[in-house]
């Protein structure tokens with residue numbers, strides 16, 4: 001694709017995104033797709049191997065998907081789930097190797113299980129947690145924690161202006177408690193509005209002491 005085609009596609013994405021925001025502001029949660037800088041920061045440092053299983057929640061028009069696709073070895077698998085059928089059709093057409101599904105992120109465990117994708121190594125999310133109904137946000141957090149392997153990561157972003165607001169704080173607290181770890185944070189100024197990329201690594205359970213290990217090998 002030459003430079004003119006790329007700019008044209010970017011304008012199309014912005015227009016599509018904005019028109020869906022007007023129809024469904026709480027679900028889309030932003031007036032424009034994430035910038036390239038924010039998208040790059042979302043996947044930066046993820047250890048994606050040929051055997052990795054990656055999930056993107058809320059890919060929208062694919063602003064972050066493009067960075068995931070660039071990192072994905074051919075044999076790695078990636079599932080993208082969005083509630084909006086127009087967005088998932090677009091992702092499926094642009095990245096045929098990515099399994100784009102129109103469904104709710106709340107159903108992540110069932111969807112990943114039915115496709116033989118559990119446990120997942122990395123989940124990257126553009127979901128607007130702060131504007132989702134709190135029951136939905138809680139269900140999605142549970143699905144994320146359940147489907148990740150110990151040592152797997154969950155990465156999301158929160159806009160700077162909303163970072164200290166109760167819904168954003170509540171989601172971070174719940175995630176920290178359920179993932180068993182504190183997140184890393186990275187400020188991305190080059191996005192409208194500026195955002196913080198927040199990443200948790202799911203705690204690896206401590207090995208049981210010898211005294212409580214099954215004794216069957218000792219006979």
Ligand SMILES: C[S@@+](CC[C@H](N)C(=O)[O-])C[C@H]1O[C@@H](n2cnc3c(N)ncnc32)[C@H](O)[C@@H]1O
Nearest residue numbers: 027033034058059060063082083084104105126
């Ligand atoms: C803020 S947009 C992010 C789009 C894209 N990742 C980006 O960064 O430009 C949020 C996306 O989450 C999707 N979404 C919202 N609630 C959802 C849910 N419960 N399950 C799946 N997708 C959802 C919306 O349709 C939208 O595409």
